[in-house]
Amino acid sequence: MSRRARTLPYPDLFAGLAEPSTPADTVRPEAVPVSAPSATIPPVVAASAREPVWVCLYFPAISLQACKSQCDTDTPTVVVHDDAQRAIVAVNRAAHRQGVFPGHTLKHALALCAGLRSVPRDIPAEHQALQQAADQLLAFTSSVSLSLPQSLLLEVSGSLRLFAGIDALLERISTQLRSAGHHVRHSVAPTPLAAQWLAGSGLSLLPQQVVAHGRHLNGLQRVLNQLDLSVTQWPENTQAALRAMGVNTLGDCRRLPRDGLSRRFGVGVLQTLGQAYGELPDLRSFIAPPEHFEQVLQLDAEIDAAPQLEQACMVLLAQLEQFLRERQGAVRQLQFYCHGWRGAAGAFVVRTTAATFRLSHWQRLLNAQLPRCVLTQPTVAISLAAQLSDAMQPDNPHLPLQSDIDTQQGGAGLIDNSALHDVLDQLRARLGDAAVRTLRHINTHQPEHATGLSDTHTSDDSPLYDLPQSWSLHAVPEAQAAQTATLALQRPAWLLQQPRELTVAQGQPCFQGRLTLLHGPERIDSDWWEAYASTRDYFVAQNPAGMRLWVYRQHSQDVAGERRIRWWLHGVFG
Amino acid sequence: MSTDDHRRGVDQIDPGSGEPVFFSPDVWRGNELSAAGGPVCDTGYPALNALLPGGGWPVTQLLECLTEHDGVGELRMLLPALARLAQQQVGWIVWIAPPYLPNAPALLQWGLAPERMLVIHPRCPADAAWAAEQALTAGTCIAVLLWADTLARGRAVVPAMRDLDKHPSNERTVSMPKLTRRLQVLANKHQCWPVLMRHAAARKQPSAAPIRVWLSASDQQRDLHLLKVRGGRPGVIRDFDAGIDQGAVINLPNSTESG
Numbered sequence: 001m002s003r004r005a006r007t008l009p010y011p012d013l014f015a016g017l018a019e020p021s022t023p024a025d026t027v028r029p030e031a032v033p034v035s036a037p038s039a040t041i042p043p044v045v046a047a048s049a050r051e052p053v054w055v056c057l058y059f060p061a062i063s064l065q066a067c068k069s070q071c072d073t074d075t076p077t078v079v080v081h082d083d084a085q086r087a088i089v090a091v092n093r094a095a096h097r098q099g100v101f102p103g104h105t106l107k108h109a110l111a112l113c114a115g116l117r118s119v120p121r122d123i124p125a126e127h128q129a130l131q132q133a134a135d136q137l138l139a140f141t142s143s144v145s146l147s148l149p150q151s152l153l154l155e156v157s158g159s160l161r162l163f164a165g166i167d168a169l170l171e172r173i174s175t176q177l178r179s180a181g182h183h184v185r186h187s188v189a190p191t192p193l194a195a196q197w198l199a200g201s202g203l204s205l206l207p208q209q210v211v212a213h214g215r216h217l218n219g220l221q222r223v224l225n226q227l228d229l230s231v232t233q234w235p236e237n238t239q240a241a242l243r244a245m246g247v248n249t250l251g252d253c254r255r256l257p258r259d260g261l262s263r264r265f266g267v268g269v270l271q272t273l274g275q276a277y278g279e280l281p282d283l284r285s286f287i288a289p290p291e292h293f294e295q296v297l298q299l300d301a302e303i304d305a306a307p308q309l310e311q312a313c314m315v316l317l318a319q320l321e322q323f324l325r326e327r328q329g330a331v332r333q334l335q336f337y338c339h340g341w342r343g344a345a346g347a348f349v350v351r352t353t354a355a356t357f358r359l360s361h362w363q364r365l366l367n368a369q370l371p372r373c374v375l376t377q378p379t380v381a382i383s384l385a386a387q388l389s390d391a392m393q394p395d396n397p398h399l400p401l402q403s404d405i406d407t408q409q410g411g412a413g414l415i416d417n418s419a420l421h422d423v424l425d426q427l428r429a430r431l432g433d434a435a436v437r438t439l440r441h442i443n444t445h446q447p448e449h450a451t452g453l454s455d456t457h458t459s460d461d462s463p464l465y466d467l468p469q470s471w472s473l474h475a476v477p478e479a480q481a482a483q484t485a486t487l488a489l490q491r492p493a494w495l496l497q498q499p500r501e502l503t504v505a506q507g508q509p510c511f512q513g514r515l516t517l518l519h520g521p522e523r524i525d526s527d528w529w530e531a532y533a534s535t536r537d538y539f540v541a542q543n544p545a546g547m548r549l550w551v552y553r554q555h556s557q558d559v560a561g562e563r564r565i566r567w568w569l570h571g572v573f574g
Numbered sequence: 575m576s577t578d579d580h581r582r583g584v585d586q587i588d589p590g591s592g593e594p595v596f597f598s599p600d601v602w603r604g605n606e607l608s609a610a611g612g613p614v615c616d617t618g619y620p621a622l623n624a625l626l627p628g629g630g631w632p633v634t635q636l637l638e639c640l641t642e643h644d645g646v647g648e649l650r651m652l653l654p655a656l657a658r659l660a661q662q663q664v665g666w667i668v669w670i671a672p673p674y675l676p677n678a679p680a681l682l683q684w685g686l687a688p689e690r691m692l693v694i695h696p697r698c699p700a701d702a703a704w705a706a707e708q709a710l711t712a713g714t715c716i717a718v719l720l721w722a723d724t725l726a727r728g729r730a731v732v733p734a735m736r737d738l739d740k741h742p743s744n745e746r747t748v749s750m751p752k753l754t755r756r757l758q759v760l761a762n763k764h765q766c767w768p769v770l771m772r773h774a775a776a777r778k779q780p781s782a783a784p785i786r787v788w789l790s791a792s793d794q795q796r797d798l799h800l801l802k803v804r805g806g807r808p809g810v811i812r813d814f815d816a817g818i819d820q821g822a823v824i825n826l827p828n829s830t831e832s833g
């Protein structure tokens with residue numbers, strides 16, 4: 001319901017223009033379920049007829065913010081638009097104190113303040129900063145719309161109950177933005193354009209009133225009528241022509257005959273006005289949160305030893321954690337790239353067995369990994385890329401299932417799976433993936449294939465290794481236990497990955513002395529479809545040193561076609 | 575038995591074991607005293623249980639196992655206890671620098687789930703020691719088995735080791751007294767059982783391990799020498815694994831030479 005109300009905020013406009021507009025709290029007939037008696041519905045239906053509440057956040061200093069790295073607060077600094085006029089877009093506090101204002105030309109400003117620094121405007125960086133702020137605001141509502149160059153529009157009617165009212169919500173939004181270093185002016189209005197214009201001007205509506213009355217608010221028209229034409233951002237010549245006619249405010253504009261206005265200035269002018277006053281629909285597209293995280297951090301100084309990168313990495317990881325909390329996601333793999341003046345300086349990857357969103361977890365892995373990383377040249381910037389792979393597993397303490405409690409014996413506690421993964425990740429971070437493996441049993445009769453070493457981390461979604469679904473306290477699953485009980489064969493605890501050929505002395509195999517065969521033979525055939533089909537006779541043997549060995553005998557033909565018996569060592573009974 | 579006998583702590587000789595039986599609560603035997611120290615785990619071998627003070631391996635103490643060669647019964651000695659521990663606790667059993675690959679079907683036969691094994695092949699002794707410490711302090715490992723000599727002897731025959739050679743090799747070594755002392759301290763602190771495998775030549779050297787076992791084997795028998803045990807007396811068990819056979823032995827007619 002709320003989604004529909006957002007995407008189509010003025011349904012009654014389409015119902016018929018002749019009808020009087022529907023009051024906010026009336027029951028909309030199509031929203032009532034047919035079977036339900038209407039008396040039980042009101043609170044729900046009131047939500048469906050909810051009026052949109054638009055918050056506009058205006059970032060007056062976003063251009064200054066975007067080139068923050070080049071500005072310090074003490075030097076008077078201005079941001080200059082890069083065109084012929086060199087108009088000033090933003091000024092910092094020190095420059096403001098000298099009497100420099102946005103809108104001045106650079107020449108004018110230099111006359112006022114001799115030691116002025118000018119920084120060219122960086123529009124892509126501004127957009128990026130705005131986009132980042134928008135991403136953060138997704139924590140408050142899913143309807144965030146970018147209104148370039150320096151505003152964000154939020155539709156918050158769905159979030160009011162969760163955040164305990166509009167005032168508390170506005171407070172939290174400004175706190176959040178202030179902590180991110182933004183200076184923001186905000187205004188609340190029933191239509192997006194009205195909110196935007198009001199934020200740009202400085203007039204405001206009472207947020208509580210807006211929530212209560214929506215676009216039927218009495219004050220809306222009155223306040224909008226006072227606004228100067230310049231807020232509309234209509235083309236310069238349109239504005240100039242209107243001013244020449246003595247039309248300076250929106251109220252003046254509204255009093256003009258509509259047909260004449262549209263004939264002279266186009267339908268766009270009427271349309272904008274109608275949208276601002278809530279008479280015409282104003283459809284906004286909302287930002288879609290990204291599926292991957294990518295962030296670059298410029299370092300203050302060149303760094304030539306990997307361990308010193310930790311601070312910078314932690315800043316990036318904190319941003320990643322924030323991103324994941326907003327997206328309710330988790331990642332398995334983090335890629336760090338170190339950039340030097342002459343291209344890439346190094347890269348390293350932090351992997352986790354289970355997807356996680358916790359900063360503390362990565363920090364431990366990073367500490368294990370950084371000393372191993374080699375930088376080929378001094379690093380000036382570091383970037384972090386991560387792809388969302390899983391849904392976030394919340395921090396709930398492990399809730400044991402009844403079956404877990406039943407199998408729990410003595411003092412043995414239940415351990416969360418993530419705790420089991422922690423040690424695995426940590427060992428892998430320092431020793432490498434190939435050095436830390438888990439085992440699994442493969443159900444085959446061929447001894448060399450029965451033991452599987454877990455594969456190392458893979459990028460796809462296949463399980464990284466075969467952990468049992470639930471780590472119950474029974475060491476061996478019952479099905480497997482039953483299977484092994486019928487398999488009453490002697491198997492060595494150690495297996496050689498490559499069988500080793502044994503020397504033969506007087507027809508007897510030898511391994512550090514002549515072998516005595518204790519049990520056997522047990523014949524094991526290879527699969528018939530394999531290229532080198534072989535038949536092996538396995539024996540349990542013992543050498544003079546007391547080692548108990550698993551050896552096999554294989555018949556083969558040598559080049560001369562002579563039949564020959566060869567002996568191989570395949571396992572050791574530990 | 576009369577009340578006078580109780581008061582005087584009169585002994586009887588147990589007809590089964592030949593050991594004296596004390597009825598009086600005033601008489602404390604030395605091995606019972608030391609058993610109060612920590613949890614123990616049944617070894618699976620009655621003769622060995624009888625020698626150990628608490629009636630089993632003390633799983634919060636470092637066990638040092640000395641062998642002449644790999645495969646003379648050290649796993650056979652440990653696996654029953656490990657299987658029991660795995661029944662009681664959830665967590666990994668960590669194998670650091672094992673000489674060969676553990677065989678999954680055999681582990682299943684001993685009652686251990688292969689999925690719980692963590693096999694680690696470190697590049698250098700320092701990495702092995704680091705991995706052991708991580709595993710011991712993690713709180714999610716049941717036991718840590720460390721083969722101290724495998725790296726030094728260069729006998730780790732796992733293909734993955736070849737990939738590791740590409741990395742700059744680290745030649746740092748760890749002194750054995752330091753390693754044993756550290757493992758013993760960590761074992762006391764955390765609920766994890768460290769087992770250190772060393773070459774039998776080290777049995778003449780002192781060690782911080784409270785329990786040291788030397789397995790000497792010949793083609794006739796395998797003897798378990800309990801060289802040192804805290805709170806108990808050293809001893810020897812002849813053919814310690816004679817009664818226990820892994821699985822059932824297939825009794826085929828002895829036609830080995832005719833094939």
